Amino acid sequence: MINLETIRKDFPFLERSIDGRRVIYLDSANTSQKPNQVIDAMSAFMRDAYAPINRSAYRMAAAATDAYEGARAKIATFVNAPSADEVVFSRNATEALNLFAQGWSRARLSPGDAVVLTHMEHHANVVPWQMMAAERGIELRWIPLTDDGHLDLTDLDRLLDGAKVLSFTAMSNVLGTLNPVRLLCDAAHQAGAIAMVDACQSVPHSVTDVVAMGADLCAFSAHKMLGPSGIGALWGRSEILEALPPLLGGGNMIDDVRLDRFTCAPVPAKFEAGTPAIVEAIGFGAAIDYLSSIGMAEIRRHEMDLTRYALDSLTERFGSDITIHGPANVEERGGVISFAFRDLHPHDVSQVLDEKNVCVRAGHHCAKPLMRQMGANATVRASMYLYNDRSDVDALCEGLAGANDIFGF
Amino acid sequence: MPGLEDLYREIILDHYRNPRNRGEIESPPATIVEGHNPLCGDEITLHLLIADGVVSDVKTAGQGCSISQSSASMMTQAVIGRPVNEARAIIHRFKHMMSIEDHVHDEHLESPPLGDLEALQGVVKFPVRIKCAVLAWNTLAQALDESGV
Numbered sequence: 001m002i003n004l005e006t007i008r009k010d011f012p013f014l015e016r017s018i019d020g021r022r023v024i025y026l027d028s029a030n031t032s033q034k035p036n037q038v039i040d041a042m043s044a045f046m047r048d049a050y051a052p053i054n055r056s057a058y059r060m061a062a063a064a065t066d067a068y069e070g071a072r073a074k075i076a077t078f079v080n081a082p083s084a085d086e087v088v089f090s091r092n093a094t095e096a097l098n099l100f101a102q103g104w105s106r107a108r109l110s111p112g113d114a115v116v117l118t119h120m121e122h123h124a125n126v127v128p129w130q131m132m133a134a135e136r137g138i139e140l141r142w143i144p145l146t147d148d149g150h151l152d153l154t155d156l157d158r159l160l161d162g163a164k165v166l167s168f169t170a171m172s173n174v175l176g177t178l179n180p181v182r183l184l185c186d187a188a189h190q191a192g193a194i195a196m197v198d199a200c201q202s203v204p205h206s207v208t209d210v211v212a213m214g215a216d217l218c219a220f221s222a223h224k225m226l227g228p229s230g231i232g233a234l235w236g237r238s239e240i241l242e243a244l245p246p247l248l249g250g251g252n253m254i255d256d257v258r259l260d261r262f263t264c265a266p267v268p269a270k271f272e273a274g275t276p277a278i279v280e281a282i283g284f285g286a287a288i289d290y291l292s293s294i295g296m297a298e299i300r301r302h303e304m305d306l307t308r309y310a311l312d313s314l315t316e317r318f319g320s321d322i323t324i325h326g327p328a329n330v331e332e333r334g335g336v337i338s339f340a341f342r343d344l345h346p347h348d349v350s351q352v353l354d355e356k357n358v359c360v361r362a363g364h365h366c367a368k369p370l371m372r373q374m375g376a377n378a379t380v381r382a383s384m385y386l387y388n389d390r391s392d393v394d395a396l397c398e399g400l401a402g403a404n405d406i407f408g409f
Numbered sequence: 410m411p412g413l414e415d416l417y418r419e420i421i422l423d424h425y426r427n428p429r430n431r432g433e434i435e436s437p438p439a440t441i442v443e444g445h446n447p448l449c450g451d452e453i454t455l456h457l458l459i460a461d462g463v464v465s466d467v468k469t470a471g472q473g474c475s476i477s478q479s480s481a482s483m484m485t486q487a488v489i490g491r492p493v494n495e496a497r498a499i500i501h502r503f504k505h506m507m508s509i510e511d512h513v514h515d516e517h518l519e520s521p522p523l524g525d526l527e528a529l530q531g532v533v534k535f536p537v538r539i540k541c542a543v544l545a546w547n548t549l550a551q552a553l554d555e556s557g558v
């Protein structure tokens with residue numbers, strides 16, 4: 001069982017109050033709060049152990065290199081990657097997705113080759129492919145949605161026929177929908193396509209096993225999983241990373257440089273040009289230690305329980321005044337709840353909630369194609385994490401009730 | 410923190426609930442311009458009709474929050490029937506009120522008063538919402554530029 005009392009004490013942000021009231025943070029799908037363990041690991045490293053990595057022979061530098069590589073190893077274990085060398089540090093999930101989309105398209109795809117995406121992708125898994133479609137003449141195909149917010153797999157085989165890549169999100173950051181990752185990866189492989197998974201929303205909230213997923217590549221960001229901003233990861237099967245060209249050139253990524261040519265360092269250094277986010281890698285590792293100490297299965301169970309409570313509370317209290325998007329069954333969704341409240345604009349709803357210190361996101365959530373499908377140009381989104389409890393959901397309900405007073409219902 | 414009553418003034422809510430000059434004008438002769446707020450997804454389509462150097466009609470369509478919708482509604486009322494140079498002066502004056510532009514005083518022109526629009530002054534205390542308030546105005550400025558007057 002998750003002990004919320006001890007967990008909440010680990011997060012200084014949650015102890016804060018504004019205008020004498022505590023802050024209710026329901027925007028973790030956007031970015032998560034940080035526990036003291038992460039904050040302290042980063043400041044201790046900067047204070048006591050900061051040194052360059054991979055470049056200098058003195059002991060401090062060797063120790064810093066070990067710490068950086070140690071963080072990589074923790075990430076590999078966390079997602080059950082067969083080898084730490086298959087984990088590439090990136091700036092965030094967006095950069096990881098670009099690294100593959102741009103590199104693979106330029107090196108391996110020809111005009112007319114097809115890449116399959118879905119209608120529920122975040123812009124980070126749409127725009128890089130659109131850029132490559134324009135540059136390389138690649139055809140983009142789209143898996144549509146069902147009315148209840150799942151992927152519509154009716155025509156999957158036809159869409160995958162002859163395709164070279166299937167790139168999709170494991171969980172929608174708007175609808176909360178959990179996609180059938182294994183089934184999609186298997187279908188991609190059957191069609192001879194590579195399967196890339198945007199696991200940005202799933203890795204922070206559930207057990208991840210890249211082997212069991214059957215994926216070829218997988219991208220995620222530290223800042224959504226209690227770690228710092230500025231670092232993320234791309235896991236890829238080694239054959240694919242070997243065949244993938246680097247996106248950036250510079251120091252650290254080379255084996256040799258002459259005036260007329262260079263050769264690349266082995267994977268993963270090949271993809272890590274320049275001085276990397278060393279301190280952030282330490283923080284990423286500490287975040288993984290923290291999550292592991294609680295247990296991802298426990299976290300998922302807690303969030304399912306809280307999501308069920310939130311869905312029930314919102315519908316019981318507001319009935320037809322609230323429209324909740326995405327699957328109704330908590331087995332099929334994560335703790336991301338997008339909704340429309342009466343005919344109020346999400347901006348106005350979030351403004352009213354902000355006055356009660358309830359932090360939610362209002363907007364298109366970087367998924368404009370999905371919003372158009374839903375016929376909305378924005379939603380309110382409340383998203384939960386291990387540190388949220390029922391009182392946060394209650395505060396959300398109270399805040400929404402307050403909107404009635406202002407807008408005169 | 411400034412109170413919500415600074416933001417949601419009665420006049421604003423009135424324009425939000427009963428927006429003036431919604432709709433379309435056939436093009437040509439109207440100039441049609443679309444504006445977006447990339448931050449929140451708000452969209453506006455503005456139809457502008459100029460006749461003899463005067464803003465003879467403006468209509469708006471699209472979705473948005475109470476601030477962007479009421480601002481658009483009040484804007485149409487403020488500029489319809491005004492000579493183009495006066496309309497431009499009102500735009501400057503409004504953006505100045507939103508602390509976006511220094512008010513460039515045109516010596517040949519007394520800028521018309523903002524009237525109801527003064528109600529939007531409270532938006533300045535909520536910096537995230539300034540973009541909502543000026544969306545319609547930036548779109549109008551672009552439409553004036555595109556209509557070549």
Ligand SMILES: Cc1ncc(COP(=O)(O)O)c(C=O)c1O
Binds near residue numbers: 029125171221223232
């Ligand atoms: C599903 C999904 N993919 C990709 C991203 C991009 O992540 P980042 O901004 O950390 O690169 C996000 C973040 O909102 C997301 O939710």
